[in-house]
Amino acid sequence: MADPVEPPPLFENVNINNEEEEDDVFASAMQDHPPVLSLEEEDVQDVINGEEIRKMKMSETRSEMETVPISDDVIIDTPTMEEVEAVNMMIDGEQFINITITEPQKIGEGMGSYLAYRVCTTTNMRVFKKKNFEVLRRFSDFLGLHDKLTEKYLKVGRIIPPAPEKSVIGNAKIKMSSQPEGGTVNGNDFVERRRASLERYLRRTAQHPVLVLDPDFREFLESDVELPKATSTSALSGAGVMRLFNKVGETVNKITYKMDETDPWFEEKLAHVEAFETQLRKLHTSIESMVTYRKELANLTNGVARSAAMLSACEDHNSLSRALSQLADTEEKVEALHVEQANTDFFILCELLKDYLGLLGAVRDAFHERTKLFQHWEHSKQMLTKKREAKAKYQINNRTDKIDQAGQEVLEWEAKVERGKENFERISKMIKIEMDRFERCRINEFKTTFIKYLENHMDHQAKMVKYWETFLPEAKAIA
Numbered sequence: 077m078a079d080p081v082e083p084p085p086l087f088e089n090v091n092i093n094n095e096e097e098e099d100d101v102f103a104s105a106m107q108d109h110p111p112v113l114s115l116e117e118e119d120v121q122d123v124i125n126g127e128e129i130r131k132m133k134m135s136e137t138r139s140e141m142e143t144v145p146i147s148d149d150v151i152i153d154t155p156t157m158e159e160v161e162a163v164n165m166m167i168d169g170e171q172f173i174n175i176t177i178t179e180p181q182k183i184g185e186g187m188g189s190y191l192a193y194r195v196c197t198t199t200n201m202r203v204f205k206k207k208n209f210e211v212l213r214r215f216s217d218f219l220g221l222h223d224k225l226t227e228k229y230l231k232v233g234r235i236i237p238p239a240p241e242k243s244v245i246g247n248a249k250i251k252m253s254s255q256p257e258g259g260t261v262n263g264n265d266f267v268e269r270r271r272a273s274l275e276r277y278l279r280r281t282a283q284h285p286v287l288v289l290d291p292d293f294r295e296f297l298e299s300d301v302e303l304p305k306a307t308s309t310s311a312l313s314g315a316g317v318m319r320l321f322n323k324v325g326e327t328v329n330k331i332t333y334k335m336d337e338t339d340p341w342f343e344e345k346l347a348h349v350e351a352f353e354t355q356l357r358k359l360h361t362s363i364e365s366m367v368t369y370r371k372e373l374a375n376l377t378n379g380v381a382r383s384a385a386m387l388s389a390c391e392d393h394n395s396l397s398r399a400l401s402q403l404a405d406t407e408e409k410v411e412a413l414h415v416e417q418a419n420t421d422f423f424i425l426c427e428l429l430k431d432y433l434g435l436l437g438a439v440r441d442a443f444h445e446r447t448k449l450f451q452h453w454e455h456s457k458q459m460l461t462k463k464r465e466a467k468a469k470y471q472i473n474n475r476t477d478k479i480d481q482a483g484q485e486v487l488e489w490e491a492k493v494e495r496g497k498e499n500f501e502r503i504s505k506m507i508k509i510e511m512d513r514f515e516r517c518r519i520n521e522f523k524t525t526f527i528k529y530l531e532n533h534m535d536h537q538a539k540m541v542k543y544w545e546t547f548l549p550e551a552k553a554i555a
Contacts (some may be wrong), residue, residue: 077187153368173199173282177275224292233506238434240273335447353436360429370418381407395554402550424529453496460489
């Protein structure tokens with residue numbers, strides 16, 4: 077089993093979790109200073125980029141240096157980034173970022189063509205250069221962005237919103253369509269669904285207080301140049317094949333390895349996630365069936381409308397003919413309501429549940445990263461035991477030529493065990509923070525979505541009642 081990547085020695089003792097310690101981590105750097113009297117006697121000048129910079133005297137106060145913010149580009153995987161974001165919110169007041177995707181355009185012709193989506197962003201966050209900006213992005217750019225975020229943040233326990241899935245059939249239909257190059261693709265169900273899913277993906281990513289500050293995410297939103305093509309997102313590429321093998325290996329590892337859980341919180345939370353995912357899948361299947369039934373009902377209603385119109389044309393009785401004609405008009409309006417309600421069921425409820433099934437998969441991925449770190453930690457402890465046993469044997473056999481090397485190996489594995497423990501504790505703390513944020517966002521989004529769905533449903537029912545109330549006098553007028 078491969079050993080975890082070791083951090084540089086200079087940072088092994090740095091408290092990246094921002095926890096209080098009894099000892100000052102900079103104490104060693106402030107002790108045993110040789111006296112530098114020349115700094116007290118005169119101002120020393122340095123020239124940097126053509127500008128003279130005065131060095132700070134040893135006697136000058138350094139209180140302002142204690143509040144220097146750490147660059148987001150340097151530290152991207154610690155909980156302190158949430159604290160930095162909270163401070164920015166307090167300074168800037170209410171911050172917002174609104175992302176919309178419009179005008180899908182077909183670029184190129186034939187099988188070499190692709191769709192480009194216009195990503196429009198409005199924000200008042202200081203990390204962005206402008207308040208309003210637009211860029212064109214292709215679908216592979218979204219997948220490339222997701223891969224970058226996953227590579228940087230999943231290994232530390234972040235929950236990364238999943239990108240929309242690829243559709244080979246839908247892509248082929250768009251490529252072979254007669255839509256001219258550069259033309260806006262409208263009225264296509266596949267394109268509209270993908271546009272909406274990409275928009276939800278970006279908005280969900282922007283809601284995360286750390287991911288929204290990521291340089292790659294900011295570049296994706298505001299860089300007006302074409303991004304390098306993300307070739308690794310292709311299913312037939314070498315990276316795609318390797319990703320498939322890795323995914324198979326990860327799946328086998330999840331099935332075969334059972335972690336001895338020491339924290340009941342994780343055991344309870346994982347059981348809750350699994351139960352919630354099961355119920356969510358059942359609900360998603362039911363709503364998909366409901367969408368199908370509504371569309372079938374709309375088709376049947378259209379048949380009733382056409383039959384009533386034909387009957388009204390051949391009916392000799394004037395009042396009955398007029399009533400049948402009015403019935404045909406009413407049925408056409410009802411058909412339109414059924415189609416509208418089916419779209420509401422799909423885009424508001426069905427797609428939300430599909431997104432959260434993917435998010436629950438991202439939650440499980442974060443839990444699995446914790447399991448992998450536990451495996452590395454356990455492996456390090458086993459190797460440490462073996463190295464200690466080997467050292468003891470050398471000492472018993474008086475192998476002086478091997479004792480020093482064995483002692484060095486013991487020290488190295490002791491350091492690896494300590495780092496493994498720190499990494500495991502760090503990712504455990506991070507997952508708890510991420511799960512708390514995930515639950516709060518989930519509750520708010522479900523509440524908002526269901527209220528919006530019920531309001532739309534009530535509006536549709538009110539319209540339907542109004543249509544039939546309008547038709548009722550015509551029915552009663554039949555003599």
